[in-house]
Amino acid sequence: MQILQKMLDKFSVFDLIIIAMISALGIASKPLIVPLSHIITGPLLIPGGVVAGGFYMLWIVLGAGIVGxxxxxxxxxxxxxxxxxxxxxxxxxxxxxxxxxxxxxLAVDLILYLIKHRVCCLLCAFLAGLVANVSGSSMVNIIYFRLPFVPLTLALAVSALSGGLGGIIAYKVIQVVNKHRTWGKGCHGDGKDV
Incomplete structure (x- = not known):
């Protein structure tokens, strides 16, 4: 319990609110995204989540970038x-x-730690989305689908591409948020709260 408390202590209440909102938006968007992705993946005979995951995982990358x-x-x-x-x-x-x-x-946090970035550039956002979706697709395959090697390879390749694209979308949203951001920069954008 102390480990959890130490982990949560580094987040402000505002950070936790952002995390909760981003989490809820990710769950709320899933019922809209998954059926659309089945239209694309159905003819390829791969799970729909590999494409949907790219747009679903963008919320994780977005949250990591906003909270920082x-x-x-x-x-x-x-x-x-x-x-x-x-x-x-x-x-x-x-x-x-x-x-x-x-x-x-965990995969997003690990890749950002290893490359010493915080969703601050296009490349790290692409990589964060990529590892998020590939790790999620791999886990779902282990738990649920157990695809043979060739379909699994195709599914993971599509997963990597859609995850990377989701990361890019998250990065573009972060740029817009940071442009209009007033929290954490002080009232005048100088780092000093008035």
């Missing part, structure tokens, strides 16, 4: 898993839901 602190992406994944558990929406993975929703957030 290590652990934010993992926390978004945990909150999303708890939302799925609590509401029963898209909860077909049972107890493995906690792992399948948390792993992409």
């Amino acid at each position: 602190k290590p652990g934010a992406a993992a926390l978004i994944g945990v909150v999303q898993a708890l939302l799925v558990f609590g509401t029963g929406v898209f909860g077909s993975h049972g107890a493995m839901t906690l792992l399948s929703y948390t792993l992409p957030g």
Whole structure:
């Protein structure tokens, strides 16, 4: 319990509100995105989540970029898993839901830590989206689909591309947010709160 408390102490209340909102938006967007992705992936005989995940994982990258602190992406994944558990929406993975929703957030935090970035450029945003979607698709394949090698390779390649594109979209949204951002910069954008 102390480890969790230490992890949460580095986030302000405002950070936690952003994390909660981003998590909820990610869960709320899933019912809209998944059916559309099945139109694309159905003829290719690959799971629809590999394309939908790119747009779904953009929320994790977006949250990590807006909050800008290590652990934010993992926390978004945990909150999303708890939302799925609590509401029963898209909860077909049972107890493995906690792992399948948390792993992409952990992957984003890990890649950002390794490359020493915070969704600050196009490349790190692309990589963050890519690892989020590939890790999520891999986990769902292990839990649910168990695809043979060739379809799995195709699915992971599509997953990497759509995840990377989702990361780019998240980066573009972060640029707009930062342009109009007043919190964390002081009232006058100079870092001093008045």
